[in-house]
Amino acid sequence: MFRVEESGGTAKAEPVRKATSSLILIKARRGGEPVFLLRWSDAWGGYYWFVGGIQELNESADECAVRELNEELSVSTKCIRSMTKLLSVPDRRISSRMRVFTEYFYNVYSVALDDDGTCSALLIAEPVIQKTIKGGHPYNQRCKWHTWAEIKSSVSLMKDAGAVVQAIEAYGVDRIPLSITDDVI
Numbered sequence: 001m002f003r004v005e006e007s008g009g010t011a012k013a014e015p016v017r018k019a020t021s022s023l024i025l026i027k028a029r030r031g032g033e034p035v036f037l038l039r040w041s042d043a044w045g046g047y048y049w050f051v052g053g054i055q056e057l058n059e060s061a062d063e064c065a066v067r068e069l070n071e072e073l074s075v076s077t078k079c080i081r082s083m084t085k086l087l088s089v090p091d092r093r094i095s096s097r098m099r100v101f102t103e104y105f106y107n108v109y110s111v112a113l114d115d116d117g118t119c120s121a122l123l124i125a126e127p128v129i130q131k132t133i134k135g136g137h138p139y140n141q142r143c144k145w146h147t148w149a150e151i152k153s154s155v156s157l158m159k160d161a162g163a164v165v166q167a168i169e170a171y172g173v174d175r176i177p178l179s180i181t182d183d184v185i
Contacts (some may be wrong), residue, residue, distance in 0.1 A: 015092060015103035022107045023052035023065040023164065025086070026073075028180040030145055034173065035184060038151070039072055047154060048144055050108075056129065061085070061107040069111065073143070082110040087171055089161040106164050111179050145184050148173045149156040 026037040038048035051072050055064040065083060069075040087108040095102040146154075148169075153167050168176075 016100040018103045020055040020105045023050040026179045028184045035145040065109045083111045089167040
């Protein structure tokens with residue numbers, strides 16, 4: 001059931017579309033405080049959001065998470081020491097981008113990167129990953145380390161993020177293992 005704003009009533013409806021995504025929590029410490037690496041996303045409404053994306057046809061949630069790490073941060077599979085699925089978060093709402101009733105399913109992962117530092121060193125500073133879009137035009141993937149308080153305070157800007165942030169908080173931010181053992185900048 002969802003509320004129909006215009007009429008003030010409620011209605012039962014089946015989603016027009018379904019979307020399954022994998023999100024990867026990359027956690028480190030800065031000055032002893034836990035921080036998470038978020039990537040700027042114009043596609044998600046122009047704000048920083050967790051690394052991840054929509055699962056492709058015939059792709060598992062795990063495969064999607066590994067692919068997104070590579071696509072968004074250039075982290076290869078050899079750099080991944082371990083990856084753990086922490087949560088599955090369902091959400092049903094009107095998509096702010098597509099403006100249709102959508103059933104979402106978010107698979108939330110934590111990742112531990114290599115011990116020797118060769119791969120995690122790329123992420124210690126706030127990385128700008130050079131990518132190329134269709135047509136050969138370069139663009140930069142801007143990334144930034146955020147405290148949990150900063151993430152929570154920006155949820156109002158992230159129209160579609162509330163359910164995921166609430167589920168992570170209910171799981172326990174302190175329970176999420178570090179991805180990078182070195183302090184970040």
